[in-house]
Amino acid sequence: MTRAHKILTFQASAIAAGALIMGVVADMARATPAPTPAAVTIGNFSFNRQALTVKPGTTVTWTNADDIPHTVTSTASVFKSKVLDTGDKFSFTFAKAGQFGYYCSLHPHMTGTVLVKA
């Protein structure tokens, strides 16, 4: 086998492998569509789903249904809403797995957790 042939063969293999990977990724995308968005409602000075479990990539939307302003503030400074008056919403997309605690920075006894796992 000549040297040139070897290189050509390697390139062909690489292309084939790349195509295979792309195919797998496409299959994965078909198998796992974008996660369903999740919603948390703020009412009565509390988060209605205090422990929420979602898949990576999920967008969580908090809606303030209380008649007092609140915030959604990550304990580890991962996200922080502006002040949410009645009816205001805040969304955050959790790309990676992990546990994300949060609270209302006005009324810190209001706490919640989003657990992100595949």
Added chain:
Amino acid sequence: MIDDLDGDRRGFLKCMAWAGTGALFAFSGGVGSSIGLDAALAAPLKQASLQPFTFAQISDSHIGFNKPPNVDARATFREAIAKVKALPQRPDFVIHTGDVSQLSRDEEFDDAEQILKELGLPVFFVPGEHDMLDPDGGKAFLNRFGKGSQGAGWYSFDHRGLHFVALVNVADLKPGGMGNLGAAQLAWLKADLAGRSSSTPVVVFAHIPLWTVYADWGWGTDDSAEALKLLARFGSVTVLNGHIHQITQKVEGKIAFHTARSTAFPQPVPGTAPSPGPLKVPSEQLHSMLGITDALFVRGHDRIALIDSTLSA
């Protein structure tokens, strides 16, 4: 000077009958007592020889609040200011114990400032958590109402032999916690009180109560015990707070605690509602504020007098 608390109790309770409540404090001999503004208005002028001085406390004006049970918090704030102005003895100054605004908006602070100007009196402020909502976390409030203060807005001053201390317990709140003073402010307080005679009457004011009224609703201050320890050696300490939109009072040792009512809306008595949200009394009842029955603070000569407060329909 109110020298017969029992005699004024009826008047005090009557003062619960309007929403724009303030509280009036009279000092003589370093012992504070409080009566409602209506009672004070009705009280005859006492002999001039006593020459007590008074100051008024207003709280939780929530300028910008426009939902049930009060669609116009500005109007009830104006009523409260009119009550202060109508006092037979003009207060030397007014303290506002926080939540001046609803959402820390410039127009809310502006309106509060304009309405307060009608008083023609000095006003001393501490911020509430609603005053910390600008993008810079309280700078808008401090630039307007906190000139000369330190840190998140704390300061002290002396007036006619009394020492007044303004504390901030709404900054840098911790997840799962209540009000918070923080190490820097406590260090400042220690230095501020050091060297002062224990016979100096001290008045401390802050937004959130400096004792735990109701932990489930966050109605307390996590590190208040450290502040109270520093105050324990003083013979007369009066702690004035807001935040909970109802009057609660207690005496512990030499320290008398008092929370003022809001000028905007009442909040439920601890544990009587699913949350501390505004108590939605019918509009015709708003000014009567019958949601709250107050306990009159009575300072005993040699014992602690503690009277619970309840909510009445």
